[in-house]
Amino acid sequence: MHELTRPHLDDFTLLRYTAGDLDDIERRLAARHIEACAVCSQVLREIDELDQELKLVMPREERRSDLEEVELAHDDPFRTRPEQAPLRPPLRIPAGELARVALAASERSGAVSERILDAAAESGRVKPLLAELSLSDPVNRYGLLYALQEGGRRIAESPVRTLLFAEAALVRFRHSPPSEEDERVEAETVVPLLTLRGQAHLLAGQACNWTGDFEKARTHFELAYRCFARAGGDEVSLASVEYHESQRRSFTGSGREGVLLARRAEATFKQMGLEDNVARAQAAEGVALSMLGRDEEAVEAFRGGLAVFERMELWSNYVAAVNSIGTCLVRLGRLDEARREFARALRRVSRERRSSSVAFIRDGLAQVFFSARRFREAAVSFAQATRLYVQSGLLANALIASLFEIESWARQGDMARARHRLEIFRTGVAKQGALDPSISTRIQDALLGLNPDLERVAELRQLAEGIVRERLGASA
């Protein structure tokens, strides 16, 4: 082969050659040229590779763009992002001095933040603590702001306690003395009460998303959006609300709107270089796509953020993404791939450091086995999840996993184990007052005899699951 100089074949001709789109004469001429020309031969190889990639990428890209035409209703508070609020009171101190005060207050706020988070982790402590916290002090405002933000990151540990924390903060703001709301004071200039209110509504909405109270979540997100807009329209805060609202819409059957809001938030986070938030927005898009039944695209969206969650040790997000990937893969019939995904996740998340995360992953894996009707493996995995949930204090989740374990043993045909686990379960619910004892008795009856009524066991398991979730507030 030698190098012909002119005329080389153009890219379109070579693509048509690859596609078999040339007529006979054109094809023969092209083939002769390619054989003799090193340059065109090389370009043809590149065109071939491009063709292979485009076959994969183009259908996905086109599906992606068909969601770009979605519009929100005219009266939807999230239709467009609010304008930045223009009004800030005239500063009594020079801007440079203000920056110094803000920086110093922010740096000294760590202890306040920790104290609030410690109190929020125990029942009944956070409300009195917040009642005594003076919000005339910029240090306390930063401390509370960071605690509310961190609360969102730790939400998987206890969504119910998180909600109580957010609500306690909102009660505190309702009782703010006028001196704290005076727009001319230093603290209000540094961290406006509206920003704190917005953050508390955002956290409350997040917690409601986790517990499944979506109507309440809607109200909180709308209020958060409004508060952040009035506080100055910080784009990142507004995008954070959109990202959580996206999830709420997806969970309530408005997946297309979910995609729109997730993408809007993602664009802002990308612009600001916030890698972790970009990954979260991608996961939110994944949730929306999976709710639309577009599992293939959803898996891709979830995987987009997984490496970032892992590298930044954002384990709640990581676990949620892994479990979502697993669910989508099972629906796509790719069970082995789902198992590998969970196995990889279990290796990543060390048990010592994050038993709750491992519990959620084990639970997700168990659900995969259960869906695939591999009941023995499901039962073993549910039992491991139960133990880890107990260790992490997530009792409602432990009880629900236990119910699944009982049903798995029953479906496996191991009635002795099913009954034995039911006895342990009964003791657990009796201690927690989580369930009417008659339901456990009805499960026991369904498990009795030579032909246990498995459909009845499943029905009762669902009923019991709903009651436990409602009474104890299981994390999703």
Added chain:
Amino acid sequence: MHRQVALRQALGEISTSCRRLLAAYYVEGQSLREAAEIFTLTYTNVSKTINRCLRRLRQCMN
């Protein structure tokens, strides 16, 4: 995976008409010759536009 990300980005930067041609071929199953008919230009001009676009996509793969 990197190539696909780069390719996706490049697809966002090419002309709408070229993107429509690729969609007609790769998604809707039309032949390239049929797909090229969406352009109301002479074949030479169509070729020029598509060549520019394919070159851009090919470069992003390297």
